[in-house]
């Protein structure tokens with residue numbers, strides 16, 4: 001299957017970025033939103049981004065003009081998908097809205113057109129089954145911002161045809177991204193299944209061991225190979241994103257997360273992280289500001305509970321045949337910026353010690369903490 005024309009539904013944070021990276025690789029794009037003013041803003045953002053690339057001499061003016069010329073905009077759905085080979089949907093993460101959008105889309109899109117959803121947390125199979133073409137429906141999870149982030153998770157639904165998976169992988173490579181296939185449509189896919197539960201676990205660690213945010217974050221950065229602390233990363237991502245993902249993951253599987261009330265409390269208090277000036281930390285202005293972390297502070301915190309949590313979730317993905325160790329490490333490196341493989345860090349902490357930690361936590365707080373069977377085979 002040859003893709004030439006792509007329609008992107010939704011021109012927000014993700015949609016405009018996906019449109020831009022696709023146009024930069026030669027695809028013809030139609031960007032569709034519900035109001036022209038949103039599309040105009042999206043084009044402004046794309047222009048700004050291309051101008052930056054021109055000023056850094058990564059693009060010539062002629063190339064930039066050609067990329068922009070490949071992006072058309074429109075609010076009429078039927079017109080927008082008329083020539084599409086692939087539709088990438090990036091409308092807000094609300095199941096009812098997505099289903100409504102797919103019902104409208106399915107009614108006007110030719111049966112040969114493939115549908116791909118950029119959802120972060122919603123079940124691909126469930127959305128696919130509301131359309132007439134679940135075999136031509138797939139998850140394609142770009143990370144924010146699509147212009148910079150290398151990773152794209154590809155998630156086949158239960159009925160997705162193998163050639164559609166291959167076509168999607170080829171498309172992802174063609175826009176110079178690294179695909180990681182999440183072989184099963186599991187809650188959180190790969191990266192969010194590792195990341196979101198760990199935010200909650202860090203809140204529990206803080207509470208149970210009376211640690212400070214900075215001590216935990218220093219340990220996460222200097223002992224677990226994260227590019228920044230876990231609370232820092234949560235603030236950077238947005239507490240609203242973390243909270244909404246938590247709800248969606250919980251709806252699908254009660255065992256993914258042991259939710260800590262602090263996340264919901266911050267969300268209710270509108271402390272959404274960097275963007276609102278306060279989340280776990282306070283920020284003096286809207287610019288990205290680094291929290292002061294250090295190796296001395298890291299010495300005050302043993303993050304074994306956190307490495308046990310991320311390792312247990314990674315192991316769950318392997319045991320449930322959603323992924324394998326190499327692909328998980330690739331996703332963690334490219335999606336979370338991990339400088340050291342999870343399984344390597346875990347071995348440094350000692351698999352035996354991690355199993356003992358999890359068994360101890362399970363005894364005290366319940367079966368959520370039970371070690372995945374894979375861990376016993378790793379000793």
Ligand SMILES: NC(=O)c1ccc[n+]([C@@H]2O[C@H](COP(=O)([O-])OP(=O)(O)OC[C@H]3O[C@@H](n4cnc5c(N)ncnc54)[C@H](O)[C@@H]3O)[C@@H](O)[C@H]2O)c1
Nearest residue numbers: 009010011012013014015033034090091092093119120144
């Ligand atoms: N923001 C992130 O960090 C991030 C990362 C990865 C994936 N995602 C996922 O990408 C999707 C989009 O998220 P976002 O952050 O870009 O949202 P956003 O709110 O920035 O943009 C959504 C856009 O969709 C438009 N829209 C609403 N209804 C529409 C319709 N019927 N047809 C066309 N457009 C419509 C809105 O007007 C808006 O411009 C979600 O599923 C989200 O989970 C987001």
